Amino acid sequence: MSEQDTPSPASVARRRFVLDAAMMACGVGLAAGGLALYAKQAKALPPGALRPPGALAEGDFQGACIRCGMCVRDCPYAILALAKPEQPVATGTPYFVARDLPCEMCEDIPCVKACPTGALDHALTDIANARMGLAVLIDHETCLNWLGMRCDVCYRVCPLIDKAITLDPQHNPRTGKHTLFIPVVHSDACTGCGKCEKACVLETSAIKVLPAALAKGEIGKHYRLGWKEKERAGESLIAPDAEHRYHLPEGYTYEHGGRGLVRDEPGLATMPGAPAPGTGAK
Amino acid sequence: MARPERPGAEATAARGWFGSHKWLVARRVSQLSILAAFLLGPLAGVWIVKGNLNFSYTLGVLPLADPYVLAQSVIAGHAPERKALIGAAIVLAVYFLVGGRAYCSWACPVNMVTDLAHWLRRRLGITKSVRIARSLRYWVLGATLVLAGATGTIAWELVNPVSMFHRGLIFGVGAAWTIVLAVFLLDLLFSDRGWCGRVCPVGAFYSLLALKSPLRVTAARRAHCNDCLDCYAVCPEKQVIKPALKGASRGAGAVILSPNCTNCGRCIDVCSKEVFRFGLRYDGREDAPSPALPGAVARAARADRA
Numbered sequence: 001m002s003e004q005d006t007p008s009p010a011s012v013a014r015r016r017f018v019l020d021a022a023m024m025a026c027g028v029g030l031a032a033g034g035l036a037l038y039a040k041q042a043k044a045l046p047p048g049a050l051r052p053p054g055a056l057a058e059g060d061f062q063g064a065c066i067r068c069g070m071c072v073r074d075c076p077y078a079i080l081a082l083a084k085p086e087q088p089v090a091t092g093t094p095y096f097v098a099r100d101l102p103c104e105m106c107e108d109i110p111c112v113k114a115c116p117t118g119a120l121d122h123a124l125t126d127i128a129n130a131r132m133g134l135a136v137l138i139d140h141e142t143c144l145n146w147l148g149m150r151c152d153v154c155y156r157v158c159p160l161i162d163k164a165i166t167l168d169p170q171h172n173p174r175t176g177k178h179t180l181f182i183p184v185v186h187s188d189a190c191t192g193c194g195k196c197e198k199a200c201v202l203e204t205s206a207i208k209v210l211p212a213a214l215a216k217g218e219i220g221k222h223y224r225l226g227w228k229e230k231e232r233a234g235e236s237l238i239a240p241d242a243e244h245r246y247h248l249p250e251g252y253t254y255e256h257g258g259r260g261l262v263r264d265e266p267g268l269a270t271m272p273g274a275p276a277p278g279t280g281a282k
Numbered sequence: 283m284a285r286p287e288r289p290g291a292e293a294t295a296a297r298g299w300f301g302s303h304k305w306l307v308a309r310r311v312s313q314l315s316i317l318a319a320f321l322l323g324p325l326a327g328v329w330i331v332k333g334n335l336n337f338s339y340t341l342g343v344l345p346l347a348d349p350y351v352l353a354q355s356v357i358a359g360h361a362p363e364r365k366a367l368i369g370a371a372i373v374l375a376v377y378f379l380v381g382g383r384a385y386c387s388w389a390c391p392v393n394m395v396t397d398l399a400h401w402l403r404r405r406l407g408i409t410k411s412v413r414i415a416r417s418l419r420y421w422v423l424g425a426t427l428v429l430a431g432a433t434g435t436i437a438w439e440l441v442n443p444v445s446m447f448h449r450g451l452i453f454g455v456g457a458a459w460t461i462v463l464a465v466f467l468l469d470l471l472f473s474d475r476g477w478c479g480r481v482c483p484v485g486a487f488y489s490l491l492a493l494k495s496p497l498r499v500t501a502a503r504r505a506h507c508n509d510c511l512d513c514y515a516v517c518p519e520k521q522v523i524k525p526a527l528k529g530a531s532r533g534a535g536a537v538i539l540s541p542n543c544t545n546c547g548r549c550i551d552v553c554s555k556e557v558f559r560f561g562l563r564y565d566g567r568e569d570a571p572s573p574a575l576p577g578a579v580a581r582a583a584r585a586d587r588a
Contacts, residue, residue, distance in 0.1 A: 024421045032425040039429065039437035062435035063358030066351045066366065067445060068337030069453050073323070082449060084456025091440045092336075092449055116337050116345060116366040117355060 042090040047210050049088070049095040050192060052080055053103065053130035054112040054120040058211075064119035067092030071111035071120060077104045080111065098194020098209045103132060105159050105193050128160065133192030133209040134216060135165070135185045143206040145181050148172050154196035154207045155183050163189040165196065183207065187216060289515035290552035297554075305547030312388045320452050335389070335448045336439075337369060345369035350487040351445070354430035354438060374491065380545065382492025386478055386485045387518070387546035391448050395462055396478045399469035400518070411474040416521065416542070419486035426483050443477070444484045475518050485542075492541035499545060500537040500561035501527040507557050513549035523549065527557070537563050 007015070045051070045058050052071050055061050071094050072080040079101040083089035094111075096103065105127045112120040124130060137143055137154070144151035145167070158165040165183050172178040183196075185207075194209045230236050246254045251264045293302035300307070320338070322328040332339045337347045347369030352362055377385055387393055426438035439445060443461045450458035468476045478485055501507070504527050513527070514520045522540035529535070550558040 020415045020417070024415060024418050028418070028421040028425045031422075032429055035437050035441060036429055036433055039433040039435050039440060042440055043433075043435065059434055060360065063430070064355060064360035064362070066336045066347070066355055066362075066436065067439050067449065068333040068347075069449065070333050070337060070339060072453065073329075073332045082453045084450075084454065084458065085446060085461065086457035090435070092445065114332075114339075116339075116347065116363060116369065117352075117360065118363040119360070122363065 045090075045095075045211065046088045047208075047214060048097055048099075049083075050098055050103070050132045050194060050209060052094055052096070052111045052120055053105075053109055053127060053132055053191070054115075054122070054124035055132070056119060056121060061119055062090050062093065064117050065093050066117055066119070068116065069094065070114040070116060074110040074114035076106065076110060077101065079103060096194075098133075098197040099205055100198075102194030102198040103130075103191075105130070105191065128189075128191060130191040130193070131212060132194070134187050134212045135190050135192065135194075135196050135207055135209050136215045137183050137185060137207045138210075139206040142202055142204075143183070144201070145183055146206075148174060148178060148180055150181060151201060152181065152183070153199045153201055157195045157199040159193060159195060160189050160191065164191070187212070289512040292510060292512065292554035293552050295554070302551050305551050309388055309546060310394070313391065313394055316389055317391060317448075317451060320448075324452060334445065334452050336445055337366060344372070346373050348445075349374050350484055351436060351439065353487075354427060354436045357427055357430040358434050358436055359431075377488055378491045378495055379497060381495040381497045381543070382488040382490065382541055383485055383544040384497075385488045386482075387544035390444060390484070391451065392444050392462070392465060392482075393478065395447070395466050396469045396475065396518075399466050400475060403470055403474060404515075408471065412472050412476075414473050414476060414480040416480050416519075418480050419483055422481060423483035423486040438483070442484070444482065479518055485544075489541040492543070494563075495541075496562050496564070497545060498537045498539065498561060498563045499543055499547065499549065499558055500565065501557050502536050502559055502561060503555065503557045504528075504530060504536050506555040508555055510554070512552040512554070513558065516548040516552050518546065518548075519543060537561060537565065539563060 039062075043059055043062060051058070051061060052075075056064055067082065069082050069092075072082055079096045080094045081096065082092050082094055085091045089095045107127060109124060109127050109130075112122060112124055114120075115122070135154075137146075140146045152167065155161060155165045155167050163186065165185055167181040168184045170180045170182055172180045192209045192212070196207045197205045197209050200207050226236070226238065248254060248261075253262050253264060254260065255262055290302050296302075319331045319340075320334065322330055323332060330341060335348060336351050337345070339345055345365050345368055347366045349370040352366055352370045355362060380388075429437040441461070443458075443465050446458040447462045450456065450462075465477045468481075469478075473480060501523070507527060513523055517523055519540070519542045522538050522543040525534055525540070526536050526538040545560070547558075547560065550556075550560070
């Protein structure tokens with residue numbers, strides 16, 4: 001650096017300021033980038049963790065929840081906890097684990113009332129409308145009812161019994177003579193309280209409350225279910241309904257739900273499986 | 283610049299231990315009372331205050347919300363309910379009146395951690411300090427607000443040591459102690475007054491409130507300053523003192539106007555010449571020059587009143 005380039009004190013101060021500013025912009029930018037990635041990861045609520053009733057969708061929730069713990073305090077059953085930094089839920093936000101302690105579905109929903117920001121939506125006034133998640137009978141291989149026994153515990157403890165969980169009878173092909181009572185969860189009624197998951201008698205619950213987005217399929221928008229369309233229209237939309245007809249050998253009828261294959265006039269017709277020429281296929 | 287080993291020793295000699303520590307004691311009482319009020323619920327079942335510093339509800343009537351957290355929530359795209367807004371308005375009003383960063387020195391639990399780090403630093407004779415510009419906190423503050431908008435979440439709350447510590451004490455600390463330890467070590471080993479004085483965006487936010495705050499420390503008897511440097515030694519934001527204390531020749535008022543003065547009052551404590559006192563920002567004049575008011579006289583005056 002030559003003599004005339006020797007900077008004035010003001011210039012030194014200016015350079016220092018600019019350098020400082022540049023350093024801080026880079027440093028803070030880098031840290032902020034890291035935090036942004038972390039924040040993005042933190043938006044992924046692990047499937048085992050459930051939000052209190054009325055919680056906004058996870059992305060919105062983390063912008064609305066100020067981590068004050070008022071819901072935790074007003075939960076009469078001490079079910080909610082604020083996530084600690086080492087837990088896989090966004091730090092300081094409330095959650096519960098159904099298998100440990102499920103939501104008791106208080107009628108007055110004190111946790112929602114306590115929320116000062118609306119992260120728990122105050123529009124939720126009927127706890128039956130809560131959607132904390134969706135119960136899914138996830139393992140058919142270990143569920144006792146699927147194995148043919150009458151456990152029924154998830155069904156019995158469901159606060160919305162016969163609405164959120166029903167027992168649907170099915171034939172038991174293993175024994176050939178018994179009925180399987182299959183617990184079926186109905187997403188239009190299930191609040192995701194987790195009582196069923198908590199109560200499942202297995203070592204690891206066969207029924208689990210999952211985030212609805214994980215649990216629910218979605219039918220294509222263009223799909224039309226014929227029988228529903230028919231119900232709505234009062235008649236079939238695709239073709240006039242015709243009575244179903246079996247292609248039977250001549251002289252036979254079929255009694256659905258009754259005797260089955262019936263020979264009209266014994267002795268006259270040929271045996272089934274060897275139809276007379278010119279009959280049968282049309 | 284010789285650094286006093288025991289700042290405040292002269293003041294203690296002049297006014298006794300309590301006389302030279304009363305604002306410090308008052309601050310610790312304030313900080314611990316706030317903590318105790320929050321802890322009474324979970325520990326003793328006495329629910330005076332519910333919540334934490336981000337939002338609290340006192341006796342079922344008084345909502346208090348951290349306006350900085352709420353601002354991030356709004357930037358993230360959420361319109362908060364009325365209760366939070368009222369709480370934030372009250373906090374804004376109170377801290378505007380008592381001087382923005384009074385939050386830092388009178389309420390924030392991290393202050394006790396960083397004060398301890400600073401005290402230990404002096405006792406251990408650690409003088410090395412990485413230079414971190416004090417303006418860094420405003421960059422961090424800006425970044426947290428931008429992040430809230432960019433991620434749609436209150437991203438800063440994922441790592442904020444202030445709320446993490448306070449929440450941890452009340453709701454269970456978990457691994458939050460590591461973050462608090464990191465703050466402690468930063469202040470102890472790397473940068474003197476590093477966290478509260480240079481990095482923390484919470485303090486930076488509250489400092490903005492103090493830009494027009496009426497309650498300020500004033501070097502009203504600056505003519506009596508004997509340059510002992512004790513006030514600089516204890517001040518967590520030493521850059522704020524000089525313009526007021528040494529500004530007489532430039533015609534500057536005696537009030538410490540810097541928004542980063544935390545109104546901790548420690549300078550008032552340690553000054554053996556009783557240069558500082560709390561005052562109003564509009565009151566820039568110095569106290570009437572009088573022959574140096576010796577501590578003994580002041581003590582006698584107080585004794586009379588008592």
